[in-house]
Amino acid sequence: MPAYLVIHAERQRDDTLIEDPNLTVEFESGWVLFKDRDLMKPNRVAIAIPAAQVRRVERVDDQQEPAPQKE
Numbered sequence: 001m002p003a004y005l006v007i008h009a010e011r012q013r014d015d016t017l018i019e020d021p022n023l024t025v026e027f028e029s030g031w032v033l034f035k036d037r038d039l040m041k042p043n044r045v046a047i048a049i050p051a052a053q054v055r056r057v058e059r060v061d062d063q064q065e066p067a068p069q070k071e
Contacts, residue, residue, distance in 0.1 A: 003061040004034070009053050017060070018047060025057055032057060 003019040022037040023046070032054050034047040 001061055002059070005058045005060045006032070006049065007055040007058065009055045019061070020046070025059075027051060 001019055001021050002023040003017060004023070004025055006016040006018065008014060008016070018034055020034075020036065024035045024037055026033045026035060030051050032049045032051050033045050034049075036044045036046045038044065
């Protein structure tokens with residue numbers, strides 16, 4: 001199951017773990033977007049975080065596929 005650890009830029013020790021079987025992450029226009037790949041509602045944004053508030057995003061599940069890099 002895809003799982004991402006969001007390391008916050010300013011809030012130390014208050015990182016967020018986000019898990020979902022249909023989860024993808026994209027970096028667009030100053031936002032970190034966690035999207036749902038569900039076939040019934042494709043590309044639906046489930047969580048949006050301003051990129052300025054995020055130090056980094058790490059994929060932490062067993063598959064260990066790299067997350068898309070911020071442009």
